[in-house]
Amino acid sequence: MIIEKFSMKFYKEIIELWRKTGISVGSTDTKEELKRMVERNPHLFLIGKRDEKVIGVVMGGFDGRRGYVHHLAVDPNYQKKGYGKMIMDELMKRFRKMRVHKVHLFIEKYNKEVVKFYQNLGWDIRDDLIMMSYVPDKTLYKMSI
Ligand SMILES: CC(C)(COP(=O)(O)OP(=O)(O)OC[C@H]1O[C@@H](n2cnc3c(N)ncnc32)[C@H](O)[C@@H]1OP(=O)(O)O)[C@@H](O)C(=O)NCCC(=O)NCCS
Numbered sequence: 001m002i003i004e005k006f007s008m009k010f011y012k013e014i015i016e017l018w019r020k021t022g023i024s025v026g027s028t029d030t031k032e033e034l035k036r037m038v039e040r041n042p043h044l045f046l047i048g049k050r051d052e053k054v055i056g057v058v059m060g061g062f063d064g065r066r067g068y069v070h071h072l073a074v075d076p077n078y079q080k081k082g083y084g085k086m087i088m089d090e091l092m093k094r095f096r097k098m099r100v101h102k103v104h105l106f107i108e109k110y111n112k113e114v115v116k117f118y119q120n121l122g123w124d125i126r127d128d129l130i131m132m133s134y135v136p137d138k139t140l141y142k143m144s145i
Pocket of ligand 1: 106
């Protein structure tokens with residue numbers, strides 16, 4: 001698998017990949033929103049390709065303090081071959097190079113089995129935190145793609 005920076009020409013392919021892998025595709029995954037994401041994080045939004053086909057994707061983000069990992073996915077036909085680890089290793093290498101102190105990610109409760117995957121890569125579960133969210137604009141949030 002060859003890892004490269006995401007570019008908007010792969011938009012359709014990654015949306016398909018996320019849908020195929022059960023990732024919730026929502027209002028922040030429109031073309032405009034992903035363009036904003038890649039412009040802010042050009043070196044952290046990565047895809048993995050085999051034979052010119054996108055088989056892996058991860059969106060890394062840095063807010064100036066913490067790093068974040070969103071929407072990691074590997075095509076079901078290519079899972080359990082080390083590609084998920086490979087793309088995460090590359091992303092963590094890039095965070096390390098940027099001297100980011102800590103990186104967070106969120107796992108939906110229905111998807112508990114993926115915890116083991118991340119633990120394998122050295123991630124720890126946080127049980128000292130409560131996650132809260134606020135929606136500043138409910139019309140924006142309801143937008144679908
Ligand atoms: C999570 C995901 C990206 C893993 O990708 P992958 O390419 O199959 O993972 P790898 O082959 O690199 O696995 C690396 C290690 O984790 C283990 N692993 C992979 N998926 C696992 C799972 N669901 N549960 C437990 N262990 C798992 C592998 O066995 C391997 O262990 P090893 O190094 O001891 O052999 C992939 O399963 C996926 O796309 N899932 C659906 C989308 C998703 O849930 N994304 C995460 C959102 S938070």
